[in-house]
Amino acid sequence: MSLPDTVIAVILGAILLLNAVMLVLLFRTIKDKGKEKPEDFGNLIENALYKNQLDLMQKTNDHIREQLEKTRAVIDQRFEVLSEKNAQALSNATKELYEIQNKFSQVEVQLLKTVSDELAKINASVETRLATGFEQTRTTFTNVMERLAVIDQAQTNIEALSKDIIQLQDILQDKTKRGNFGEFQLNAILENVFGVSGDIYQTQYKMSNDTRVDAIIFTPENKGHIAIDSKFPLENYRKMIAPGIPEAEKKNYETAFKADVKKHIDDISRKYIIPGETIGYALMFIPSEAIYYYILATQQELVGYAEKKHVALTSPTTLIATLKVIQISLLDYKRRQNTNLIIEELRKLSKEFERYNDRWTLVRKAIEKAKDESDKLSTTNEKIIKQFEQIGKMDEETLLEEKVSSE
Numbered sequence: 001m002s003l004p005d006t007v008i009a010v011i012l013g014a015i016l017l018l019n020a021v022m023l024v025l026l027f028r029t030i031k032d033k034g035k036e037k038p039e040d041f042g043n044l045i046e047n048a049l050y051k052n053q054l055d056l057m058q059k060t061n062d063h064i065r066e067q068l069e070k071t072r073a074v075i076d077q078r079f080e081v082l083s084e085k086n087a088q089a090l091s092n093a094t095k096e097l098y099e100i101q102n103k104f105s106q107v108e109v110q111l112l113k114t115v116s117d118e119l120a121k122i123n124a125s126v127e128t129r130l131a132t133g134f135e136q137t138r139t140t141f142t143n144v145m146e147r148l149a150v151i152d153q154a155q156t157n158i159e160a161l162s163k164d165i166i167q168l169q170d171i172l173q174d175k176t177k178r179g180n181f182g183e184f185q186l187n188a189i190l191e192n193v194f195g196v197s198g199d200i201y202q203t204q205y206k207m208s209n210d211t212r213v214d215a216i217i218f219t220p221e222n223k224g225h226i227a228i229d230s231k232f233p234l235e236n237y238r239k240m241i242a243p244g245i246p247e248a249e250k251k252n253y254e255t256a257f258k259a260d261v262k263k264h265i266d267d268i269s270r271k272y273i274i275p276g277e278t279i280g281y282a283l284m285f286i287p288s289e290a291i292y293y294y295i296l297a298t299q300q301e302l303v304g305y306a307e308k309k310h311v312a313l314t315s316p317t318t319l320i321a322t323l324k325v326i327q328i329s330l331l332d333y334k335r336r337q338n339t340n341l342i343i344e345e346l347r348k349l350s351k352e353f354e355r356y357n358d359r360w361t362l363v364r365k366a367i368e369k370a371k372d373e374s375d376k377l378s379t380t381n382e383k384i385i386k387q388f389e390q391i392g393k394m395d396e397e398t399l400l401e402e403k404v405s406s407e
Contacts, residue, residue: 182230182287183214189316190215193323200330211271214285216278217326220333224279226326227272228319231264232287233257237294261295261302269309281310283322289315 187203194200205216207227217226239245240253264284272282284306286292292315295302306313314322 182232185287186230186285189319208277213272227278228283228285229268230285233260237291265306265309265311268311281312284311284313285319286315
């Protein structure tokens with residue numbers, strides 16, 4: 001139902017209510033008069049009701065029609081105004097809504113773009129971090145695998161070393177094998193310093209007194225060779241340093257160790273220092289650094305005894321240094337031995353250089369002369385070119401003159 005129809009329905013309801021009130025009032029008036037004349041009460045009521053009803057209905061209908069027309073006109077006018085206002089408001093609201101929608105769309109697009117950009121950045125950052133993490137993990141895994149491989153190799157080496165240590169212990173427990181081990185180590189050091197045995201040294205060399213030394217180093221012009229013998233006083237040394245032994249037993253083993261070392265020193269001094277064949281000293285090679293430094297640190301008596309017997313104690317480290325000094329001395333001797341030969345060769349080279357200088361002087365003069373002739377030839381060439389250019393110009397002038405004459 002529209003707004004005008006609702007208003008009209010309300011007005012009609014009010015009119016009907018008013019008619020009902022008027023009928024009630026009329027009924028009370030007639031009732032009061034009926035007390036005076038009861039016999040005319042029915043007619044009066046009927047006539048009054050009919051007349052009043054007709055008049056009232058006529059007036060009411062006219063009034064209602066008039067009021068309805070006015071009301072309709074007012075309502076229509078107001079409705080039109082209201083419709084226009086509503087239309088304008090609706091239009092404005094539509095525009096505002098459209099603008100809001102556009103702004104919201106723009107904001108939404110911008111927001112979506114911003115969110116998309118942020119998500120892209122986050123995605124790129126996450127991918128970068130994941131890639132970095134994967135790369136670091138791969139590198140770490142590779143390193144771990146490499147280290148595991150190294151550990152496996154080290155474990156294999158340790159197992160092999162354990163076997164070698166067991167074999168070495170078996171070797172060191174036997175006196176003969178222990179001597180062979182010392183000779184092998186001595187030979188390895190000599191080979192590392194001088195190369196394979198040859199003119200500089202020799203192993204298992206037989207001396208003039210029919211003794212055989214482990215190694216001997218030859219000196220130039222047979223001015224005295226250097227004997228080296230390997231000795232390994234290990235047995236009593238191991239017993240002496242064993243943990244938990246009583247002090248008295250340790251003293252006994254120490255005394256026995258000193259006796260062993262002195263015996264070795266005496267043997268080397270007696271067998272391998274021969275006047276006219278060797279120098280006044282011999283080298284005693286001790287294959288164990290521990291035993292050697294124990295003697296130097298705690299057994300100065302043995303060091304002094306070896307010096308008196310003209311025996312120099314050496315270990316693997318000190319023997320290498322000693323052999324290096326000997327090697328440098330031998331090289332220096334050979335260098336000094338070849339000095340005269342070098343000087344003679346330099347004199348020959350000087351004569352050849354003088355001859356070269358003379359020949360170069362001749363060649364230089366020939367080159368300078370050829371350069372002078374080349375310069376002269378170049379000058380002549382330029383003159384000839386200029387003459388040809390002049391001849392060319394004269395031919396062009398002659399042709400022009402003949403052409404003018406013919407015309």
